[in-house]
Amino acid sequence: MARKPADQSVSRDDIIVAAAEVLQRNGYEAATMKDIAAAVKLTAASLYHHFRNKDTLMLAVLEAGLSHIMERIEPIAQNTALSSSERLRRMVAEHIIGLTQNTAVGAAMVFEIRTLMTFSLPAGDALSVQEQEFAARRDAFFARRDEFERLFRDVIRQGVELGEFRAVDVPIFTKTLLGAHNWVGVWYKPNGRLDGAGIAERTADYFLAALRN
Amino acid sequence: MARKPADQSVSRDDIIVAAAEVLQRNGYEAATMKDIAAAVKLTAASLYHHFRNKDTLMLAVLEAGLSHIMERIEPIAQNTALSSSERLRRMVAEHIIGLTQNTAVGAAMVFEIRTLMTFSLPAGDALSVQEQEFAARRDAFFARRDEFERLFRDVIRQGVELGEFRAVDVPIFTKTLLGAHNWVGVWYKPNGRLDGAGIAERTADYFLAALRN
DNA sequence: ATTATAATCAAATGCAGGTTTAATTGTTCG
DNA sequence: CGAACAATTAAACCTGCATTTGATTATAAT
Numbered sequence: 001m002a003r004k005p006a007d008q009s010v011s012r013d014d015i016i017v018a019a020a021e022v023l024q025r026n027g028y029e030a031a032t033m034k035d036i037a038a039a040v041k042l043t044a045a046s047l048y049h050h051f052r053n054k055d056t057l058m059l060a061v062l063e064a065g066l067s068h069i070m071e072r073i074e075p076i077a078q079n080t081a082l083s084s085s086e087r088l089r090r091m092v093a094e095h096i097i098g099l100t101q102n103t104a105v106g107a108a109m110v111f112e113i114r115t116l117m118t119f120s121l122p123a124g125d126a127l128s129v130q131e132q133e134f135a136a137r138r139d140a141f142f143a144r145r146d147e148f149e150r151l152f153r154d155v156i157r158q159g160v161e162l163g164e165f166r167a168v169d170v171p172i173f174t175k176t177l178l179g180a181h182n183w184v185g186v187w188y189k190p191n192g193r194l195d196g197a198g199i200a201e202r203t204a205d206y207f208l209a210a211l212r213n
Numbered sequence: 214m215a216r217k218p219a220d221q222s223v224s225r226d227d228i229i230v231a232a233a234e235v236l237q238r239n240g241y242e243a244a245t246m247k248d249i250a251a252a253v254k255l256t257a258a259s260l261y262h263h264f265r266n267k268d269t270l271m272l273a274v275l276e277a278g279l280s281h282i283m284e285r286i287e288p289i290a291q292n293t294a295l296s297s298s299e300r301l302r303r304m305v306a307e308h309i310i311g312l313t314q315n316t317a318v319g320a321a322m323v324f325e326i327r328t329l330m331t332f333s334l335p336a337g338d339a340l341s342v343q344e345q346e347f348a349a350r351r352d353a354f355f356a357r358r359d360e361f362e363r364l365f366r367d368v369i370r371q372g373v374e375l376g377e378f379r380a381v382d383v384p385i386f387t388k389t390l391l392g393a394h395n396w397v398g399v400w401y402k403p404n405g406r407l408d409g410a411g412i413a414e415r416t417a418d419y420f421l422a423a424l425r426n
Numbered sequence: 427a428t429t430a431t432a433a434t435c436a437a438a439t440g441c442a443g444g445t446t447t448a449a450t451t452g453t454t455c456g
Numbered sequence: 457c458g459a460a461c462a463a464t465t466a467a468a469c470c471t472g473c474a475t476t477t478g479a480t481t482a483t484a485a486t
Contacts, residue, residue: 027240027241027242028240028242029240029241029242029243030241030242166422168415168419169415171406172407172412172415172416173415173419175393175396175397175400176393176396176415176416176419177393178396179392179393179394179395179396179397179399180388180389180390180392180393180396181392182392182396183388183389183391183392183393183395183396184388184392186392187388193384194385199385202381202382202385202386202389203385203389206381206386206389206420206423207419207423209379209422209423209424209425210419210420210422210423211422212422
């Protein structure tokens with residue numbers, strides 16, 4: 001029953017990886033199905049065998065990126081054996097390194113997704129089943145992304161409560177931190193003076209200094 | 214000789230303001246000429262009386278946004294009567310307030326402009342005069358934007374050199390700062406808990422704390 | 427008034443990009 | 457082998473959007 005896929009055939013994941021690159025490079029609207037297909041040596045039409053449509057493919061990219069980074073950050077955030085400072089330092093490092101290495105991570109964080117996200121529901125008309133499914137997945141993605149932000153916020157808040165950090169406006173401080181991170185995904189170029197780890201180290205240093213009592 | 218424009222007619226600047234809003238809301242590709250025209254109660258065709266094409270209009274938006282913020286930041290950066298801390302504090306405030314008030318400023322900073330900017334020159338074919346003009350304006354815009362970043366970098370560098378700030382990796386610190394700023398343009402919503410000034414105050418506080426000796 | 431020009435529009439053009447269809451070529455299992 | 461399904465494609469379809477063209481209307485200068 002279980003058909004093993006042919007060796008040379010392109011997998012769902014191959015497409016996601018390629019799509020992530022094209023998405024990060026060109027932005028949502030400018031990333032064409034043809035571009036993505038070309039990146040895996042397929043025809044645009046072939047992509048529809050793997051994904052219902054462009055939005056679904058894009059959402060899959062975002063989900064992959066978010067999962068990738070969540071898997072790394074969540075355990076750190078929950079490691080109560082570590083001090084708040086140490087947890088935050090490691091979270092910053094993972095996030096920035098992820099951003100510089102996995103193109104899908106950047107895509108998952110950044111905005112140009114408005115189109116996808118706005119998804120102007122034709123008011124009145126009932127959504128088709130597919131549309132409902134899509135809307136649900138999209139909402140789940142956003143909920144998960146909020147959760148991601150909350151991981152940072154909670155570590156910072158706890159540090160403040162324990163007196164390990166000075167009192168700051170936690171929501172604003174968190175957004176400041178994450179904004180700085182996400183921006184790395186924008187300007188980072190491989191072969192620069194610093195690699196992801198180097199950037200991460202400095203960034204963590206600055207934000208921890210800002211929190212010092 | 215000088216024909217005064219009719220009172221009710223739409224001005225170039227009206228269009229730029231409207232286009233900035235649409236651009237910030239929808240992103241480059243999704244901002245259609247029709248949308249922009251509708252925002253000033255015109256037909257898409259009418260826009261071509263004021264701007265050669267979409268790219269030119271968009272570039273005008275970016276230039277307007279950059280000019281707006283440059284005019285405010287440059288004098289602060291060059292006010293040698295102030296300490297580095299004070300200059301930086303005021304620059305941060307102006308930038309963030311600008312970002313929350315003038316939609317064009319955000320557009321000028323952020324990326325989704327890749328399309329415009331990549332502007333894949335059909336290799337080989339000579340550029341038409343119009344294309345050359347456009348390419349020149351675009352390059353000038355980017356040069357000006359680099360200048361903008363340099364204003365911040367120089368103030369920070371000077372603070373470090375004078376011993377007013379602790380030693381930091383100036384380029385990275387600057388990018389960190391500006392990333393945090395630009396991100397404000399993404400998440401800021403009017404009617405939130407804090408207005409631009411409130412956000413600016415806190416942000417400046419954190420970064421100055423990070424620089425404290 | 428007359429004329430030149432500014433401002434605007436309706437309609438047509440052309441094309442790029444998402445999506446569908448129907449057919450073709452594997453591949454795997456019994 | 458042959459049935460069943462997976463992977464892929466070429467070609468057609470359709471639509472939305474930038475842009476052009478050819479009027480039409482408004483305004484200001486003479």
